[in-house]
Amino acid sequence: MNIFHLAVKEILHRKLNFALGLLSIIAAIGVFVGALTLLKIHDLRTHQILEAKETETRMRMAALEDEMRKAMLNLGFNIVILPKDVNLTDWHADDYAAKYMPEDYIEKLAKCHLITVQHLLPSLQQKIKWPEQKRTVLLVGTRGEVPHLGAGPKKPMVEPVPQGAIVLGFEIHQDLGLKVGDKVTLMGREFTVHKCHDRRGNKDDITVWIHLSEAQELLNKKGLINAILALECQCAWANLPKVREEITKILPDTQVIERASEALARAEARIKVGEEAVRSVEQERQNRLRLRTEREQFAAVLVPTVMIASALWIGFLAFGNVRERRVEIGILRALGLRSRQVLLLFLSKAVVMGLVGGAIGYGIGYYGGGLVGRSLEHLGTSESVPPGLFDWKTLALAMGLAPLLSAVASWIPAVLAVQQDPAEVLREE
């Protein structure tokens, strides 16, 4: 027989005293673990909400980017690089530049790391009289997009026109009754109709597109172009001076102008929507953080209050227990038990109470907190406690805290038991 055996026998003998203390420990640890579990569920839910919002935002932004690309394609290019000496008044009136620059400018641009420009399209444009059809058209020679080092791999926005092929604007193919596959002669050279555009309501409707090299030959402008169309998808309108500076550094005898302001306005609006979505995620993050802080503050008051109340109650019960066991303590002292053994007898009981109460309190706090948290946070899970909440650290903390709380609360009564004079008790008896 040892002190621990004695403590256990006493617990079994005075079950009510033990049960009342146990309830107190269960309440304290239950509230503590419950509060931690609720906060963990809050964090879990916050993570879920923010992840969903971020995914939604990413998808919206991707959709916006795609829409913007389409809008840019339909409405025109937003950056045009022209030879420096082009008179812009004439350019706006004629729809093409009357000055030329070497075609290899495009290669120069392509080799540089222009981070703002996504697509480069060299062209040779000139308004001509179509001799065979006796009508004025805008002839555009293009070789499609030129890949450049600054941009990542991008889906081309404009399909190149193959050699020997011709692409016709709406008014032209309508007036001439042409369709894909028909043969047509332009300036003495035969072309196959490659594509017929729908109505766009702008100068594209009276434009014909052929391969750049063929346009250079027809217009006698070998190795020359008069415009580089550049679509920079996202930030040029916000940072046009930077784009202009970047390009004129590489091509000093050019000028950069902005076009298609309608497309830019739309793009800007879309970007603002995107930014709004990002702000909304941030707003949600802040709201959740505020809610967590409020819950933390509540727990910071509730948990210590319950702990203190529990400790006082355990201390009160331990006082009662010491009073009830006065004679027993006296006789144990008379039998030769030393002070620390008597102290150990009372603290063993407190530790047993703490361990049992800690285990039960943890279970109740964990499952109770899980159920309440699931309901509060509207977690859509079939399990009673959302998965991923259990952690050994909290269990260890609860199992360490409970016996400590119980032992600290029982300490003063245990010391009083030790200080009790056995002779006085035995004389009274």
Place this chain on the structure above:
Amino acid sequence: MIAVENLRKRFSGPSGVVQALDGVSLQVGEGEFVAVQGPSGCGKTTLLLIVGTLLHPTEGKVCVGGANPYELPLDARARFRAQTIGFVFQQFHLIPYLTVRENILAPQLAVSDPAALQRADDLLRRFQLADRARHTPDTLSTGERQRTALARAFLNRPKVLLADEPTGNLDADNAEIVLRGLADFARDGGAVLLVTHDARAAQYAHRIVRMKNGKVLPD
């Protein structure tokens, strides 16, 4: 084995100072059974508690088993008490939640001894408690309770046995068993100091010491 000399003990209470012992001197040798008799409040129990190393005397010398226990630190005195002295009380003072066997083994909490288990079983048989070994005190008769208390006092094979009115609540048969147990203890070489009003003690004690007003009366 027990020697007290010029022992005085004063208690301070609300009604003033009470002189419980006033110059008591007494010797109990090995194998001697001494009964102390006297009216209530004459200081018998106080004497017993002082000899039992539980109550510090105000003045005087105490020697138990050849040593002055009050010169020892508290824990060493407790150990000394566990090894040297056995107690039997009128109210038995058994621990209510332990079985008879566990109550008999309780002194082993202070002095661990593997042989104590065997001795406890021997004592159960000796005091006719073997069939009650697993019972708790509330299911025992008063005689069985006192026999359990006596067996407990014997467990650590003390040199001195101190008994305070052990037969006060017992019938004649059980009182006989207890007194014979004390006498047997003395015959085996122990010293017995019995505080009692029981006239039957004279049949077993070697010597009767009478006390009055905290003093030992002359023979």
